[in-house]
Structure formats: structure tokens, C-alpha cells
Amino acid sequence: MTQKRAVCLNCIDGRVQLPVINWIMGHHKVDYVDMITEPGMDGLLADNNNPIEEINRKIRISIKNNNANMIFVVGHHDCRANPVKELVHKDQILMAVKRLKPVFSEMPIKGIWVNSEWKIVQL
Numbered sequence: 001m002t003q004k005r006a007v008c009l010n011c012i013d014g015r016v017q018l019p020v021i022n023w024i025m026g027h028h029k030v031d032y033v034d035m036i037t038e039p040g041m042d043g044l045l046a047d048n049n050n051p052i053e054e055i056n057r058k059i060r061i062s063i064k065n066n067n068a069n070m071i072f073v074v075g076h077h078d079c080r081a082n083p084v085k086e087l088v089h090k091d092q093i094l095m096a097v098k099r100l101k102p103v104f105s106e107m108p109i110k111g112i113w114v115n116s117e118w119k120i121v122q123l
């Protein structure tokens with residue numbers, strides 16, 4: 001059976017890695033999650049003044065070399081690199097998804113929020 005893989009754009013914060021990986025693997029039947037991290041990834045992607053070519057390059061490697069077939073964008077509670085309110089985080093996650101869509105039009109791209117109980121909410 002072919003292995004399925006997701007590529008995930010996440011914060012560097014160690015508290016969110018396992019909850020995000022476990023949730024993606026449990027809910028989307030993927031065998032592996034490639035993780036691309038930046039401090040405050042959601043805010044970084046949402047800010048059009050921030051170039052994201054380097055992140056896109058990494059996503060492409062995950063797609064081409066590892067056959068990733070879906071993309072996740074993560075924002076999380078108590079993000080010290082991007083200390084904005086929950087509503088702003090959720091907006092940023094959706095803006096990030098919108099920004100990536102034309103670049104990776106062949107891929108499903110989903111935004112997820114990690115809440116104060118470290119539980120995942122799909123946006």
C-alpha cells in the first residue's frame with residue numbers, strides 16, 4: 001500500500017508538535033507528517049511583507065521527494081513568537097491558507113488551531 005504523507009507548517013514550539021502530528025495522523029489517515037517550522041508560523045505566512053519562497057521550497061521538496069499530498073497550517077494558543085489574540089490567530093491561519101492556495105493549487109490545504117487544552121480544532 002502506498003504511504004500517505006502530509007506536510008505541516010507549524011510553530012517551532014515543542015508543546016504543539018506531538019498533538020499536531022497525532023491529530024493529523026489520526027484524522028487524515030496519513031502515515032507520516034513532514035514538519036516545516038518557524039517561530040509563529042501562522043503570523044509569518046499571513047504577513048504579505050514576509051517573503052515565503054524558502055518555505056515554499058521546503059513544501060515542494062516534501063511534495064516531490066516524499067509524495068506529500070496535503071498541507072496543514074497551524075496556529076496555537078500561547079504562541080510567544082506571535083502573541084496575538086485567538087481570533088487574530090485564526091484569521092492569520094486562514095490568510096496563510098489563502099496565500100498558499102494559488103501556489104499549491106493541486107493540494108488540499110487545511111488550517112488548524114491548537115487550543116488552550118492543546119486540542120486541535122480544524123478551521
Ligand SMILES: [Zn+2]
Pocket residue numbers: 011012013039040041076078079080081082
Ligand atoms: Zn508558537
